[in-house]
Amino acid sequence: MLTSKTTNKPLPEITDQTRPFWTAAKSRKLVLQRCARCDTFNFHPKPWCVECGCRDLAWTEAKPTGTVYSFTISRAVAMNLPGWQGELPVLMCLIDLDDGARLYGQVVHCMPEEIKIGMRVEILFEDISEEAAIPKFRPAK
Amino acid sequence: MPADVAIVGYGRTPYSRAKPGERVYTVDEYIAWAADLALQKAGMSKNDFNDQGLGVAHAEAAHTVNWSASVAETLGISPQVLIRADQGGASASAMLIRATALIRAGIIDRALIVGADTPLSIPSAAPGLPLSPERTRGPYWDFQGPFGVMGATAQFALVQMRYQHQFKLASEQLGKIAVTTRHHASLNPEAIYRKPITMQEYLDSRVLSDPIRLLDCVPIVNGGLAYIVTSAKTARTLTTKPVYLKGFGEANNYYHGSRTLPDVTTTGFAKAAPQALAMAGVKHTDIDFFEPYDDYPFVVMMTIEDWGFCRKGEGGRFVEERNLRFDGDFPLSTDGGQLSGGQPGGAIGGFMPLIEVVTQLRGEAGARQVRNAAIGASCGFGGIPYGRPGRSCVSLIFGAEA
Numbered sequence A: 001m002l003t004s005k006t007t008n009k010p011l012p013e014i015t016d017q018t019r020p021f022w023t024a025a026k027s028r029k030l031v032l033q034r035c036a037r038c039d040t041f042n043f044h045p046k047p048w049c050v051e052c053g054c055r056d057l058a059w060t061e062a063k064p065t066g067t068v069y070s071f072t073i074s075r076a077v078a079m080n081l082p083g084w085q086g087e088l089p090v091l092m093c094l095i096d097l098d099d100g101a102r103l104y105g106q107v108v109h110c111m112p113e114e115i116k117i118g119m120r121v122e123i124l125f126e127d128i129s130e131e132a133a134i135p136k137f138r139p140a141k
Numbered sequence B: 001m002p003a004d005v006a007i008v009g010y011g012r013t014p015y016s017r018a019k020p021g022e023r024v025y026t027v028d029e030y031i032a033w034a035a036d037l038a039l040q041k042a043g044m045s046k047n048d049f050n051d052q053g054l055g056v057a058h059a060e061a062a063h064t065v066n067w068s069a070s071v072a073e074t075l076g077i078s079p080q081v082l083i084r085a086d087q088g089g090a091s092a093s094a095m096l097i098r099a100t101a102l103i104r105a106g107i108i109d110r111a112l113i114v115g116a117d118t119p120l121s122i123p124s125a126a127p128g129l130p131l132s133p134e135r136t137r138g139p140y141w142d143f144q145g146p147f148g149v150m151g152a153t154a155q156f157a158l159v160q161m162r163y164q165h166q167f168k169l170a171s172e173q174l175g176k177i178a179v180t181t182r183h184h185a186s187l188n189p190e191a192i193y194r195k196p197i198t199m200q201e202y203l204d205s206r207v208l209s210d211p212i213r214l215l216d217c218v219p220i221v222n223g224g225l226a227y228i229v230t231s232a233k234t235a236r237t238l239t240t241k242p243v244y245l246k247g248f249g250e251a252n253n254y255y256h257g258s259r260t261l262p263d264v265t266t267t268g269f270a271k272a273a274p275q276a277l278a279m280a281g282v283k284h285t286d287i288d289f290f291e292p293y294d295d296y297p298f299v300v301m302m303t304i305e306d307w308g309f310c311r312k313g314e315g316g317r318f319v320e321e322r323n324l325r326f327d328g329d330f331p332l333s334t335d336g337g338q339l340s341g342g343q344p345g346g347a348i349g350g351f352m353p354l355i356e357v358v359t360q361l362r363g364e365a366g367a368r369q370v371r372n373a374a375i376g377a378s379c380g381f382g383g384i385p386y387g388r389p390g391r392s393c394v395s396l397i398f399g400a401e402a
C-alpha cells in the first residue's frame, strides 16, 4: 500500500488503466470511462463496460455536479490510515453524479447536521500527491 | 431436493482476542484444531479424506499461493478434489453447495471443509486496523481508501442511512437484535462477549459512523471452524443424527436495479432465498429458527426481509413484533451470532450460522436449544462491493429428517 509521508493517508497505486483519472483530477477535471456502445459512465475504472461488456471505453469529462444518494458521518478512523484522524468527523457520501455514475466522496464545507440525502453538491479537488488529486464535494451554491 | 447429502460433524475452536501474553495460534494450527474437533464428532480420521474432498476457505492472514493444496499438504491429506472458496462470509455455505454437487455427481463421497483466520495478527498499517495487503490493492481500494472510506462500518452505514430514508426503521428495533443475540451468547460458553446488555446500553453506545453504533459492530477474533459433509448413505453409517441439506440458493454480484445506479436496500437474498425455499419445498412458517450472517443488526434485518419473512420495508416492525429468543416464535442467531460470538475474519465468520444450524438440529445446543427444532435456515453473506452491500449471498435450509 502506498501512503503519503506528509499526511499519513493512503495513496492510489497509479496504473496505465487509472492514470487518466488522477491526471485529470490534478487539472480540476472529473473524467469517467464512457462506453462507446451504450454511453454508460463506468466508475470506478473497469476493463469493460459493466452494462454491455464493450471494451471501448473513452475517458470523458463528466458534469461536476450531483446529488447525495446516502451519507454517513465517520467519527472514528477504521480500516484506513491514521492521517484521517485530523479530519474527523468525515462526511462520507455516495454521490449520484448528474451524468449517471455513483461514487464515494467526502462532502466538505458542510456541518454534519446539515448533510441530507437529496442535497445538491458540486465537485472540488484536493491534491494528494504529485501525481494525483481526489474529487471531494461541497453543497452546491 | 432429495435428502442425499448430510453434515455429520462440525468443530469450532475457542476464539482469541489475541490479548498480550496469549498464545497466538497460526491459521494452520486453527485449521487442524477445528478439523480435529469435526473428525472426533463424526468418528472419522483425516485419512478418510484421502481421494475424497477437501474444502478450504480463503484466509487473509495466510494468503499463500496454492492455498488449498498447501492446506492439504500441511494436514497430510491427499484429496482427489480441492474446493476453494474466496467468497468472504459466504465461503463456508458456498463450499457446501460445491461439495453437494460433487457428491451427487458421484465424484466424491465426502468432504472435509475447513476455515480459519487470524485477523488480529495480520501485519497492519496501524494498530487495530487489519489492513491486509489484499485489502489495499487494486482499483477497489484505490477509489475508496484515498477517498476516506472507513471500511465495512462506513460502507454499511451508507446502506443503512439510505434504507432509513426509504423505509421506517427505529434504533430500538435493531437494538432488539443486538440485545437478544447477546442473551444467546450468555447461554453459549464459546461466545466471546457473554455479559448481557440492555436496550439502554445499546442506545447509549457511541456512534462510530452514523447511524451505526459500537454495539452494532462485530468483534474480530482469531479462530477456526470445520464441518464434514457426506452422502446420506455414508452419513447414516456414521451417526444417528445426520443433518440433511434440503435446499440451497446462491446469488453473486446481485444488483437491484441498474448496475450503475442500483437500489442498495435489497440484497441477493431476494434471489437466493426463494431458490432455497422452493428446492426444500418448505414455507417460511416451516422454518423453526433462523441463523443469518450477522455482522451488523441492520444486515440481519435486511436479510430477514429479503428472505421474505416479511415485506421489504417491514423488517423493523417484524423484529419488533416477533420474539427472537431461542424459546420465542422466531429464534434468531441462537449461538449469539458473530455480534457477540466473535468473527474470525470476514471469511470464516460465515461458518458460524451453518454450524449453529447443525448444532441445533442435532439437539446439541445446551442451554440455548430450540425445542423440537426440525428445520433450520442459515445464510452466507460475503464481501462488500463498491457502493453496495454483499457480493455473495447464499441461502441454506437444513432438516433433521431425510
Ligand SMILES: [Zn+2]
Pocket (backbone or CB within 6 Å): A035, A036, A037, A038, A039, A040, A049, A050, A051, A052, A053, A054
Ligand atoms: Zn456499455
